Amino acid sequence: xxxxxxxxxxxxxxxxxxxxxxLNPFISQYVRDTIAPSRTGIALDIIDLQDQALPLCDEPExxxxxxxxxxxxHYRNEHTRRWSETVRGYDAFIFVTPQYxxxxxxxxxxxxxxxxxxxxxxxxxVVTYGGKGGGKAADHLRQILTGLQMRVAKSxxxxxxxxxxxxxxxxxxxINGADTERWRKDGMEAELQxxxxxxxxxxxxxx
Amino acid sequence: xxxxxxxxxxxxxxxxxxxxxxLNPFISQYVRDTIAPSRTGIALDIIDLQDQALPLCDEPExxxxxxxxxxxxHYRNEHTRRWSETVRGYDAFIFVTPQYxxxxxxxxxxxxxxxxxxxxxxxxxVVTYGGKGGGKAADHLRQILTGLQMRVAKSxxxxxxxxxxxxxxxxxxxINGADTERWRKDGMEAELQxxxxxxxxxxxxxx
Numbered sequence: 012x013x014x015x016x017x018x019x020x021x022x023x024x025x026x027x028x029x030x031x032x033x034l035n036p037f038i039s040q041y042v043r044d045t046i047a048p049s050r051t052g053i054a055l056d057i058i059d060l061q062d063q064a065l066p067l068c069d070e071p072e073x074x075x076x077x078x079x080x081x082x083x084x085h086y087r088n089e090h091t092r093r094w095s096e097t098v099r100g101y102d103a104f105i106f107v108t109p110q111y112x113x114x115x116x117x118x119x120x121x122x123x124x125x126x127x128x129x130x131x132x133x134x135x136x137v138v139t140y141g142g143k144g145g146g147k148a149a150d151h152l153r154q155i156l157t158g159l160q161m162r163v164a165k166s167x168x169x170x171x172x173x174x175x176x177x178x179x180x181x182x183x184x185x186i187n188g189a190d191t192e193r194w195r196k197d198g199m200e201a202e203l204q205x206x207x208x209x210x211x212x213x214x215x216x217x218x
Numbered sequence: 219x220x221x222x223x224x225x226x227x228x229x230x231x232x233x234x235x236x237x238x239x240x241l242n243p244f245i246s247q248y249v250r251d252t253i254a255p256s257r258t259g260i261a262l263d264i265i266d267l268q269d270q271a272l273p274l275c276d277e278p279e280x281x282x283x284x285x286x287x288x289x290x291x292h293y294r295n296e297h298t299r300r301w302s303e304t305v306r307g308y309d310a311f312i313f314v315t316p317q318y319x320x321x322x323x324x325x326x327x328x329x330x331x332x333x334x335x336x337x338x339x340x341x342x343x344v345v346t347y348g349g350k351g352g353g354k355a356a357d358h359l360r361q362i363l364t365g366l367q368m369r370v371a372k373s374x375x376x377x378x379x380x381x382x383x384x385x386x387x388x389x390x391x392x393i394n395g396a397d398t399e400r401w402r403k404d405g406m407e408a409e410l411q412x413x414x415x416x417x418x419x420x421x422x423x424x425x
Contacts, residue, residue, distance in 0.1 A: 029274055030278075031276075032278065065274075067236055067272075067273070067274065067324060067328065068323075069237070070237075071237075071238060071239065111327075112327075112330060112331055112362050112366055113365030114365070116275075116331065117274060117325070117327040117328035118274050118324070120319075120321065120323070120324040121274065121324035121328075124319055124323065151321060151358055151361075154320050154321065154354065154358075155319050158320030158321070158354070
């Protein structure tokens with residue numbers, strides 16, 4: 012999937028859980044590896060929310076009340092300015108998140124609520140994982156991203172994990188072939204590729 | 219509404235936003251004042267999540283894997299043990315929350331995700347506020363509380379606020395009569411009383 016404009020687009024895969032031990036970095040890597048072969052003209056990075064070290068949102072201003080063109084310098088805290096700068100540097104996002112208690116983890120909602128214009132209008136896709144794939148978290152997240160006025164891809168991969176998945180990842184330092192084979196059979200590999208194609212189409216159509 | 223069992227039930231109204239400036243403590247007080255006249259045999263407290271000072275969840279264990287009867291000593295962190303102890307001391311909860319980006323704030327999801335057996339089986343009601351009343355946050359929260367196996371009241375008050383509501387609260391140190399009159403006319407005062415009655419009925423029926 013080559014871009015037709017000659018511009019290199021930057022897409023971030025976002026690791027959304029910040030707990031330890033956690034499966035999320037392994038799943039994010041799988042998502043990136045699955046879409047990477049078709050990435051001509053696209054820079055694909057992984058952002059780990061753990062590295063952002065954001066506390067529960069402590070900004071006094073509502074982000075949508077800041078100047079749309081350049082909100083970054085208007086935040087009070089250095090961690091917010093850094094997060095704003097990071098998000099402004101990307102053209103699209105793939106959120107990879109576990110489901111906790113039928114919704115998304117607080118770490119993800121917190122990172123989203125810190126900003127507004129940095130997200131607005133950008134293409135985004137949702138990937139969840141859980142014992143049943145995390146579909147309830149996907150529904151909530153898609154609604155939240157729509158509230159942030161992002162353009163949400165229709166394709167959404169929901170990856171089932173088993174009681175052994177984390178144990179294997181920590182032992183092998185990669186995802187077990189039995190897991191990736193199940194996801195491929197479930198059609199999730201194709202769904203990820205479709206989601207990526209939707210993002211690229213939105214980026215090129217949006218020029 | 220007197221209890222028939224002679225036991226005093228403890229119900230907590232939970233202030234869920236931790237940002238400053240914030241409207242939430244004023245709304246929580248309004249909720250408590252509205253249900254207080256019918257509280258014979260019920261102790262009504264307010265829990266403010268700001269006072270709990272919970273960081274983003276940093277416990278290594280999944281709360282539902284801890285011993286159901288006494289999870290409190292099994293948490294690694296003092297802030298978690300304190301929060302567990304607090305929640306265990308109540309029989310039912312009224313969550314009073316703003317809507318951020320079409321869902322609940324991270325502070326509330328975080329406080330919920332820290333625990334499991336401390337919530338399980340207890341009656342709960344949902345009160346939201348926002349420019350349009352916060353109905354989208356209410357839908358998400360009701361689903362999350364169902365995921366936590368709580369018993370969720372059908373009545374759910376959704377309080378509309380205006381661009382002046384916060385300014386007046388900070389100036390008067392209480393909610394303006396224009397706001398409470400609007401909520402009364404919208405049927406929200408009655409809805410709060412109905413929600414409280416549902417909680418008490420569940421508590422008594424559950425004996």
